[in-house]
Amino acid sequence: MGNPVVYFEIGGADDDTLRRFYSELFGWGLESLPPGGYTVVDTRAGAGINGGIGRSSDGTPWSTFYVEAEDLQAVLDKAESLGGKTVVPVTVIPNVVIWAMFSDPDGLLVGLYKSGDGMTNTPSTGGNGAPIDWFEVLGTDGNRTWAFYSELFGWKSNGRGPYWLVDTGAGRGINGGVGSGGDSTWATVYAHVPDVDVTINRSQGLGGMREYGPNQVDDHMGTAAILDPAGNVVGIYEHKH
Numbered sequence: 001m002g003n004p005v006v007y008f009e010i011g012g013a014d015d016d017t018l019r020r021f022y023s024e025l026f027g028w029g030l031e032s033l034p035p036g037g038y039t040v041v042d043t044r045a046g047a048g049i050n051g052g053i054g055r056s057s058d059g060t061p062w063s064t065f066y067v068e069a070e071d072l073q074a075v076l077d078k079a080e081s082l083g084g085k086t087v088v089p090v091t092v093i094p095n096v097v098i099w100a101m102f103s104d105p106d107g108l109l110v111g112l113y114k115s116g117d118g119m120t121n122t123p124s125t126g127g128n129g130a131p132i133d134w135f136e137v138l139g140t141d142g143n144r145t146w147a148f149y150s151e152l153f154g155w156k157s158n159g160r161g162p163y164w165l166v167d168t169g170a171g172r173g174i175n176g177g178v179g180s181g182g183d184s185t186w187a188t189v190y191a192h193v194p195d196v197d198v199t200i201n202r203s204q205g206l207g208g209m210r211e212y213g214p215n216q217v218d219d220h221m222g223t224a225a226i227l228d229p230a231g232n233v234v235g236i237y238e239h240k241h
Contacts, residue, residue, distance in 0.1 A: 002154035004173030007066035008051035012230025015055040026130040044127025063232035066111035106139040108187040134190035138181025190235035
């Protein structure tokens with residue numbers, strides 16, 4: 001069984017702007033944690049994963065996902081042995097969370113959560129928020145990127161690239177994709193929206209920009225990505241029956 005992807009996180013120097021952007025764009029519910037500087041996101045989608053919006057102390061923006069593990073230090077050590085680097089050592093916030101972060105061989109940021117922490121709760125039902133139900137890692141070398149994550153987390157795929165459809169094997173959290181992005185590299189998440197074109201246009205009206213797309217995957221699915229006001233890449237996709 002592989003490690004599940006259970007949480008997403010988006011941040012920047014101006015978290016107020018990001019809160020407004022995502023609550024209006026995706027209909028997410030937000031709750032600020034005292035004493036401020038971090039906001040818990042309930043997508044209110046009834047599916048997928050929840051996340052958070054943070055404030056960057058040095059102005060650096062980020063968007064990423066968190067992977068659950070029992071022994072965070074062991075994962076950090078293994079990541080370093082595979083060419084990664086510890087960015088945030090194992091950090092304990094009493095009665096809240098135990099977490100850490102590393103960068104992969106391309107410098108892409110990914111988080112770790114200690115198993116059992118309550119911040120990875122399921123999105124509430126009854127709302128109309130856009131679910132986050134897909135993650136994606138695009139590196140400069142898809143084969144190297146897939147080798148790194150499959151070895152680190154025990155993820156599996158039936159494919160052989162250049163884009164690996166990932167089944168974490170955990171039976172919870174979300175699945176995703178790993179591949180090669182060439183000059184465009186990121187570790188991020190995707191929101192399932194009713195209409196990609198409408199969402200791109202709305203994001204631009206809220207201070208975002210188009211990163212790519214829309215790209216038609218098949219007769220039913222289209223994908224794209226936006227840049228939020230902090231410059232973070234976040235994916236969107238539609239799936240029409």
